Amino acid sequence: MNLIVEREKSFEGLEQRIQELRSRGGADAGAQIQRLESSYEELRREIFGNLTPWERVNMARHPRRPLANDYIALFDQFDELHGDRHFRDDPALVAGFSKLRGRRLMLIAQQKGRDVKENIRRNFGMVSPEGYRKASRLMTLASRLRLPIVTLVDTPGADPGIGSEERAQSEAIAGCLTALSKAGVPVVATIIGEGGSGGALALALADWVIMPQHSIYSVASPEGCASILWGDASRAAEAAERLCLTSNDLERFGIVDEVIAEPLGGAHRDTPAFTATVIEEIDAALRRLEVQSPEQLRERRYEKYRRIGSWQEDARRGIASAAT
Amino acid sequence: MPMPDWLSIRRDKQIPAEEAGLWEKCPSCGEVLYSKDVEANLSVCSKCGYHFRMHAYDRINSLVDDDFVEIGADILPGDPLGWVDKRPYPQKLEADREKSKLSEGIVTGLAAIEGFPVALGVMDFSFRGGTMGTVVGERVTNLFEEARRRRLPCIVFTASGGARMEEGMLALAQMAKTTQAVERFMNDGNFYMSVLTDPTTGGVSASFAFQADIIIAEARAAIGFAGRRVIEQTIRQKLPDNFQTAEFLLEKGHVDVVAPRPRIRETLVRMLDYAVDRRRILSVLKAVPEFALG
Ligand SMILES: [Zn+2]
Numbered sequence: 187m188n189l190i191v192e193r194e195k196s197f198e199g200l201e202q203r204i205q206e207l208r209s210r211g212g213a214d215a216g217a218q219i220q221r222l223e224s225s226y227e228e229l230r231r232e233i234f235g236n237l238t239p240w241e242r243v244n245m246a247r248h249p250r251r252p253l254a255n256d257y258i259a260l261f262d263q264f265d266e267l268h269g270d271r272h273f274r275d276d277p278a279l280v281a282g283f284s285k286l287r288g289r290r291l292m293l294i295a296q297q298k299g300r301d302v303k304e305n306i307r308r309n310f311g312m313v314s315p316e317g318y319r320k321a322s323r324l325m326t327l328a329s330r331l332r333l334p335i336v337t338l339v340d341t342p343g344a345d346p347g348i349g350s351e352e353r354a355q356s357e358a359i360a361g362c363l364t365a366l367s368k369a370g371v372p373v374v375a376t377i378i379g380e381g382g383s384g385g386a387l388a389l390a391l392a393d394w395v396i397m398p399q400h401s402i403y404s405v406a407s408p409e410g411c412a413s414i415l416w417g418d419a420s421r422a423a424e425a426a427e428r429l430c431l432t433s434n435d436l437e438r439f440g441i442v443d444e445v446i447a448e449p450l451g452g453a454h455r456d457t458p459a460f461t462a463t464v465i466e467e468i469d470a471a472l473r474r475l476e477v478q479s480p481e482q483l484r485e486r487r488y489e490k491y492r493r494i495g496s497w498q499e500d501a502r503r504g505i506a507s508a509a510t
Numbered sequence: 511m512p513m514p515d516w517l518s519i520r521r522d523k524q525i526p527a528e529e530a531g532l533w534e535k536c537p538s539c540g541e542v543l544y545s546k547d548v549e550a551n552l553s554v555c556s557k558c559g560y561h562f563r564m565h566a567y568d569r570i571n572s573l574v575d576d577d578f579v580e581i582g583a584d585i586l587p588g589d590p591l592g593w594v595d596k597r598p599y600p601q602k603l604e605a606d607r608e609k610s611k612l613s614e615g616i617v618t619g620l621a622a623i624e625g626f627p628v629a630l631g632v633m634d635f636s637f638r639g640g641t642m643g644t645v646v647g648e649r650v651t652n653l654f655e656e657a658r659r660r661r662l663p664c665i666v667f668t669a670s671g672g673a674r675m676e677e678g679m680l681a682l683a684q685m686a687k688t689t690q691a692v693e694r695f696m697n698d699g700n701f702y703m704s705v706l707t708d709p710t711t712g713g714v715s716a717s718f719a720f721q722a723d724i725i726i727a728e729a730r731a732a733i734g735f736a737g738r739r740v741i742e743q744t745i746r747q748k749l750p751d752n753f754q755t756a757e758f759l760l761e762k763g764h765v766d767v768v769a770p771r772p773r774i775r776e777t778l779v780r781m782l783d784y785a786v787d788r789r790r791i792l793s794v795l796k797a798v799p800e801f802a803l804g
Binding site: 344346347348350351352353354355356357359360363364367368383384387388390391403404405406410411414415416428429430431435436439441487488491492494495496497498 | 585586587588589590591593594595596644645647648651672673674675677678679680681682683684685686687689690691692693694697712713715716717718719720721734735736740741744745749753754759762763764
């Protein structure tokens with residue numbers, strides 16, 4: 187079970203008690219409610235105030251975490267476009283024309299399901315080659331029409347199935363990265379939940395990468411990493427500690443440009459306000475970027491990724507250590 | 511198929527086998543082979559055609575005409591995450607340097623192949639499973655930038671388990687860095703060929719390996735995005751033997767050519783001959799005096 191959901195369950199009794207007192211009313215209820223509420227707040231701060239990397243992994247996978255459709259609903263308009271023109275439409279990747287504050291744009295998102303039935307249809311947000319090909323097709327179109335590209339990333343990873351291999355998953359992801367490299371328009375990516383490896387990066391080669399505080403973005407899933415390192419997927423919590431997958435780590439490394447604080451207990455505690463804040467920041471990033479020429483955008487995007495890494499170079503180059 | 515004569519010339523250049531490993535057993539057919547013969551045969555089993563993994567410098571020696579001018583050798587790994595699992599990451603790197611006689615997972619440089627000046631990168635699985643960390647990403651990017659500056663065709667031999675876990679997202683971001691460098695290079699009208707060798711998977715296959723104009727796969731190589739084990743765990747059934755092999759990819763339409771190792775060089779040369787105007791390249795090279803190829 188999700189670790190955060192478990193923690194939340196431990197509060198249910200207390201929450202119920204406060205609710206009961208509220209509805210009962212009475213002379214001494216006010217003081218009692220206040221006392222209970224303050225200890226409730228204190229407990230929550232204690233538990234959610236300083237989440238470990240593994241707790242954040244669970245937060246990013248929380249069943250009530252805002253999903254792509256919660257964000258898409260806040261755009262002025264959205265007209266979904268379907269298919270890769272070759273094989274099929276991939277429901278794990280939702281894309282189409284959109285408007286935000288009157289500005290025309292291309293919106294491309296990974297969509298998980300809210301329940302089991304929808305998750306099966308959405309393949310748990312794991313995109314297949316045809317999904318990535320739909321994305322790169324629309325990225326190329328956006329660039330040609332001079333529409334900024336806004337992406338929402340939320341995937342455990344690219345789909346690892348037989349069909350995906352048969353249809354060249356690698357080539358499809360490389361195709362997205364190439365399309366984003368070429369794009370002469372602003373690209374703003376937001377890691378709304380899980381940023382799982384290459385399947386996430388395919389939509390996140392961007393001028394500006396936004397990351398909500400408790401989202402994760404990782405080279406490998408903690409479970410996969412643990413099973414490679416120790417042959418034991420149950421040691422995922424330890425792996426999460428090492429992978430530097432939290433927003434703080436990634437901002438420090440220059441992988442992420444902006445971290446947005448979440449309400450205590452996570453974004454889902456106040457989905458309407460939180461998603462609105464994220465949209466606000468996407469809009470602000472677009473405003474900063476859209477004054478740049480296509481050449482400037484491409485050049486700066488190139489230089490941005492050119493610098494990422496950490497290596498030592500020979501002194502004769504005059505750079506002793508080119509850490510980020 | 512008669513041996514092309516360049517192959518017999520190459521034989522003389524092989525480093526003699528070390529005393530310790532005079533003989534080796536073919537893991538495919540079980541034949542006991544004299545190590546020197548295996549090396550002379552480009553590390554291919556003379557009985558069944560099994561391809562042993564090949565050292566990056568042996569591969570380079572088997573391809574280039576004369577000199578190989580290495581670039582990027584001075585770019586060396588750090589430990590950005592302070593990574594420790596069973597051992598600290600710097601110790602793992604040290605052990606791999608010892609074992610592989612390489613400073614990182616790829617060797618890059620400039621050379622001529624059958625008179626064609628090229629930029630050449632060769633990955634080696636024996637260093638951290640050929641994983642792409644920031645050094646592999648930086649060396650690949652430098653190679654394509656250098657090739658673009660000199661308008662040289664670029665050839666990269668891939669062998670990789672994907673992005674390097676020990677460098678976290680810094681490793682994954684190298685996919686973004688390299689694809690941009692390759693895109694710029696190709697967009698300028700330059701020619702890029704990748705040669706996918708065993709194994710090519712994950713972040714390397716999903717970036718510069720599959721971006722090439724012409725993709726050649728070495729016979730029998732395992733190539734794919736997800737690892738075989740991951741897929742088997744996900745679908746809870748065993749995959750057929752030929753799944754994700756070079757031959758499977760050819761059938762599915764993912765690669766242009768499959769060639770056994772002894773025919774890779776010949777194939778590259780034939781492609782270069784179609785794709786590249788040799789006179790144009792030589793005239794550009796003359797204009798770059800610090801590097802002139804004979
Ligand atoms: Zn054999």
